[in-house]
Amino acid sequence: MNVHPIMVGAFASNCFIAHNEQREALIIDPGDDADVIIQHVRREELSVAAILITHGHVDHVSALAAVHRAFPVPIAMHPVDADWAFSESNQMPPYYGVPDAPEQIERELSEGQTWTDIGYTYQVLELPGHSPGHVGFYFPEQHALFSGDVVFQGSVGRTDLPGGDGRVLTQSLKRLAELPDETIIYCGHGPSTTIRDEKRQNPYLSYVANRKP
Numbered sequence: 001m002n003v004h005p006i007m008v009g010a011f012a013s014n015c016f017i018a019h020n021e022q023r024e025a026l027i028i029d030p031g032d033d034a035d036v037i038i039q040h041v042r043r044e045e046l047s048v049a050a051i052l053i054t055h056g057h058v059d060h061v062s063a064l065a066a067v068h069r070a071f072p073v074p075i076a077m078h079p080v081d082a083d084w085a086f087s088e089s090n091q092m093p094p095y096y097g098v099p100d101a102p103e104q105i106e107r108e109l110s111e112g113q114t115w116t117d118i119g120y121t122y123q124v125l126e127l128p129g130h131s132p133g134h135v136g137f138y139f140p141e142q143h144a145l146f147s148g149d150v151v152f153q154g155s156v157g158r159t160d161l162p163g164g165d166g167r168v169l170t171q172s173l174k175r176l177a178e179l180p181d182e183t184i185i186y187c188g189h190g191p192s193t194t195i196r197d198e199k200r201q202n203p204y205l206s207y208v209a210n211r212k213p
């Protein structure tokens with residue numbers, strides 16, 4: 001699996017384009033700058049199979065409707081976040097735009113689902129705490145996790161936005177700490193890292209990994 005990050009928008013979010021040898025692709029978190037994402041896909045001659053959303057915050061869904069119009073393929077998102085993501089309650093000061101709603105969200109994600117797209121099988125992990133309907137996409141064969149805003153290199157997602165909860169986030173971090181060390185974490189902001197590195201250098205992940213239950 002070839003994974004290409006595109007940094008988009010005022011919050012410098014990572015939109016990831018993951019593709020296989022046949023140039024079939026998944027778009028993860030089209031957060032802003034729809035034109036840049038669409039042009040990248042066309043220039044690389046990729047054929048998009050699905051659009052995956054880790055969570056509903058503006059900086060992860062603001063280009064969703066436009067990208068979906070360009071590539072009308074199934075959108076996968078957790079219904080708990082889809083509920084508020086395209087409404088006034090999704091404003092993030094000092095930026096006051098409400099994301100356009102896509103025509104339809106074909107796949108309602110939930111814990112434990114397994115999906116296969118472009119020849120890769122991945123699991124849906126519910127990882128609430130940063131937002132209530134936050135999910136991670138875990139590709140065990142490819143040792144890859146698209147983790148949205150749950151964990152970053154050296155840090156974790158904020159819990160002060162509506163629906164955020166620090167105790168709930170701690171439970172989600174505990175789940176991540178149980179994934180294989182070699183798992184590559186593709187974060188919603190900043191560089192990619194691994195479970196091994198974060199257990200060593202991330203104070204939050206090392207804390208939950210070493211704490212007795």
Ligand SMILES: [Zn+2]
Pocket residue numbers: 055057130131149
């Ligand atoms: Zn977020």
Ligand SMILES: [Zn+2]
Pocket residue numbers: 011013057059060149188189
């Ligand atoms: Zn974000």
